[in-house]
Amino acid sequence: MTGPALDDALRTGSAMKLAVRLERGAFRLDVDLAWNERVAVIFGPSGSGKSTLLEAALGLHPSASCQVRLGGQWLEDPDRGVRVAIEDRRLGWVPQSPTLFPHLDVDANLRFGLARGEAEALDRAVEVLELGELLRRRVDALSGGEQQRVAIGRALASGPRALLLDEPLASLDLGLRARVLRYLLRVRDELDVPILAITHDPDEALLLAERVIVLDGGREVASGAPADVLWSRAVLPVSEALGLENVYEGQVTGGGESPPGFRSDAGLTLALPVEASRGERICVGVRAEDIVLAVDPPGRISARNVVPARIARCERTGADVFVHLVTDAGGEALVAKITATAADKLGLCADMALHAVIKAQSLRRIA
Amino acid sequence: MLSITLLTLRVGAVATLAILPFAIALAWALARGRLPARSLIRAFVALPMVLPPVAVGLALLWLLGRRGPLGPLWDGLGVDLVFTWWAAAIAAAVVGFPLLTRACEQAFADTDPRYEQVARTLGASRTSTFFRVTLPLARRGVLYGILLAFTRGLGEFGATTLVAGILPGRTETLALGIYSRVQLGDDAAALVLCGVSFAIGLAAMWAGERWLRREPS
Numbered sequence: 001m002t003g004p005a006l007d008d009a010l011r012t013g014s015a016m017k018l019a020v021r022l023e024r025g026a027f028r029l030d031v032d033l034a035w036n037e038r039v040a041v042i043f044g045p046s047g048s049g050k051s052t053l054l055e056a057a058l059g060l061h062p063s064a065s066c067q068v069r070l071g072g073q074w075l076e077d078p079d080r081g082v083r084v085a086i087e088d089r090r091l092g093w094v095p096q097s098p099t100l101f102p103h104l105d106v107d108a109n110l111r112f113g114l115a116r117g118e119a120e121a122l123d124r125a126v127e128v129l130e131l132g133e134l135l136r137r138r139v140d141a142l143s144g145g146e147q148q149r150v151a152i153g154r155a156l157a158s159g160p161r162a163l164l165l166d167e168p169l170a171s172l173d174l175g176l177r178a179r180v181l182r183y184l185l186r187v188r189d190e191l192d193v194p195i196l197a198i199t200h201d202p203d204e205a206l207l208l209a210e211r212v213i214v215l216d217g218g219r220e221v222a223s224g225a226p227a228d229v230l231w232s233r234a235v236l237p238v239s240e241a242l243g244l245e246n247v248y249e250g251q252v253t254g255g256g257e258s259p260p261g262f263r264s265d266a267g268l269t270l271a272l273p274v275e276a277s278r279g280e281r282i283c284v285g286v287r288a289e290d291i292v293l294a295v296d297p298p299g300r301i302s303a304r305n306v307v308p309a310r311i312a313r314c315e316r317t318g319a320d321v322f323v324h325l326v327t328d329a330g331g332e333a334l335v336a337k338i339t340a341t342a343a344d345k346l347g348l349c350a351d352m353a354l355h356a357v358i359k360a361q362s363l364r365r366i367a
Numbered sequence: 368m369l370s371i372t373l374l375t376l377r378v379g380a381v382a383t384l385a386i387l388p389f390a391i392a393l394a395w396a397l398a399r400g401r402l403p404a405r406s407l408i409r410a411f412v413a414l415p416m417v418l419p420p421v422a423v424g425l426a427l428l429w430l431l432g433r434r435g436p437l438g439p440l441w442d443g444l445g446v447d448l449v450f451t452w453w454a455a456a457i458a459a460a461v462v463g464f465p466l467l468t469r470a471c472e473q474a475f476a477d478t479d480p481r482y483e484q485v486a487r488t489l490g491a492s493r494t495s496t497f498f499r500v501t502l503p504l505a506r507r508g509v510l511y512g513i514l515l516a517f518t519r520g521l522g523e524f525g526a527t528t529l530v531a532g533i534l535p536g537r538t539e540t541l542a543l544g545i546y547s548r549v550q551l552g553d554d555a556a557a558l559v560l561c562g563v564s565f566a567i568g569l570a571a572m573w574a575g576e577r578w579l580r581r582e583p584s
Contacts (some may be wrong), residue, residue, distance in 0.1 A: 060484055086487040093488040099481050103503040112499075113489030158489045 015071065016040070016162065016196065020056040022064035029053060029064075029218040037210035039188055042198040043230070044215035045238055050198040051096065053215070054166050057196075058093055059086040070161055070194075092160030092193070096167045098151035100139040106150050107135040113158025125156035128190050129183050145176035149183055156193065163187070165197035169204060181283070181367040184208060185249070202230055202244040203366050207283055214238070227333055231322065233315060245287040246334055247366060252276040262363070267330030271304035273360040283367035288337035290362035293323060294355040295346055305358040309334060314348055316340060323348060325356060372563055375540040378452060379520035382459035383513055386467055390516075391509065394471030395497070399480070416465040420525025427458055427530045448530075455531035455538050459520030467516040474508020475501065507579055514575040518568055541567075 019032040029049040056064045068075040075084045129149045169177040212229045214221040222229045230239040250264035262270045309325040321343040325334040429435040431448045448454050486496040524542040531538040533547050541564045548557035
């Protein structure tokens with residue numbers, strides 16, 4: 001979004017403008033970002049300046065030259081002589097490590113910012129993040145995932161105008177990541193607070209964001225719809241190295257007599273390798289190189305998922321071809337990575353009908 | 368003996384309480400603030416720790432006495448501090464100040480500033496953050512400093528003899544009392560006072576240790 005539409009959104013909505021210039025030794029951060037989506041994710045490898053950018057928005061880098069605007073209000077702008085104090089910005093920050101106050105219990109941590117927030121905000125946070133059971137616990141008796149949930153809850157309970165998440169899952173091991181990611185999706189779906197998250201995890205960016213902004217070496221590299229940006233030629237070297245895959249949000253179907261299946265929100269159905277309870281909302285991922293493409297429908301085959309699809313476009317990078325497909329059922333985007341030789345042999349071209357073959361075993365539950 | 372003990376405790380307590388806010392403020396500024404010439408300030412604060420106590424006493428005598436540079440001030444206020452228990456408390460405060468400041472500075476420096484930043488983003492002002500987050504997180508170090516300053520004050524001798532003298536019932540603390548009894552050849556009484564010192568010191572440190580142990584970091 002550009003021009004008058006963005007200006008309008010900046011004046012009224014949850015839109016954010018964030019321009020930061022900062023030099024620290026050899027590192028130079030110089031970005032000028034603006035977006036109107038409620039949930040934006042800044043994606044980039046470590047050392048790309050993401051955390052610094054977030055801290056600058058919070059007012060924690062007095063030496064940075066910053067312009068920060070949220071909705072209709074300038075929080076910082078040297079030209080207008082505006083610099084709102086850290087405590088008056090009302091930005092709910094969840095730093096990379098949860099940083100719960102160790103001298104307070106969970107309840108007191110959640111209530112720390114309550115003077116500013118409203119009891120209602122606290123109740124909602126406790127409900128959405130399912131913190132009720134934890135209230136009387138000491139913070140050092142919490143698991144890493146619970147600490148992260150409390151930290152998110154504490155930020156939400158302070159009644160923030162926006163939630164700023166710094167790598168919310170990075171400090172967690174894989175199992176806990178999936179659980180905390182589910183809670184983040186609940187926060188996204190059940191509350192209407194704008195969210196700005198930073199991450200180097202493509203799954204997280206794809207699932208959470210309405211807009212992804214890619215940062216590398218202190219500069220903006222790309223910005224746009226998550227899948228478009230992360231699968232783009234410019235970003236692919238970075239996003240692939242960080243584990244980019246196809247991700248789908250949906251729920252578990254079947255169960256009981258029939259084997260468990262997965263149905264994405266758009267309507268793509270897949271056989272699942274794991275036991276899961278029917279109706280549960282989950283997210284699954286499958287890597288582009290784990291997808292086999294067949295021009296003719298395969299006959300007897302062990303792979304449990306044969307998904308009819310149509311080619312949207314093919315992108316060649318070196319010896320690889322990324323085949324962008326749209327599934328017939330649900331119209332979900334699906335990207336397969338095959339060798340250029342295979343692509344040539346099959347004579348792939350746009351609009352060609354294909355069968356994407358996905359082993360149930362290569363589906364991974366990510367939330 | 369009871370009066371000597373009570374006077375000693377009073378001198379130590381008054382001295383420690385009087386320097387506490389200043390020591391905490393200075394320690395905070397040294398640990399987090401952007402003070403110029405920090406090393407010089409630290410060196411200056413440490414002086415009473417490294418000077419011979421008698422030299423500190425002489426300097427205090429000069430400052431507190433009517434013939435010193437502040438003499439007109441004391442005359443104007445109509446107070447005479449020298450050879451009162453106040454002088455003993457001031458001596459204890461001066462020698463305790465570096466210990467308390469050092470311990471507090473270390474405690475503040477060991478506190479992760481990230482907690483303070485989070486508190487600010489949650490709406491707490493600088494002052495509120497200090498009292499709700501920094502001080503509670505640094506409490507172990509601060510308490511340790513209080514114990515050090517208090518017990519150092521209880522045992523102060525060199526500087527105290529010069530500014531407070533050894534006036535039985537007025538300025539005679541345990542340390543001074545032990546010395547004067549030894550001088551008089553009353554070793555038994557000196558040993559009793561010694562035992563009292565021992566008991567107070569042990570009780571103070573033991574209570575502190577217990578509190579520090581009980582509290583998780």
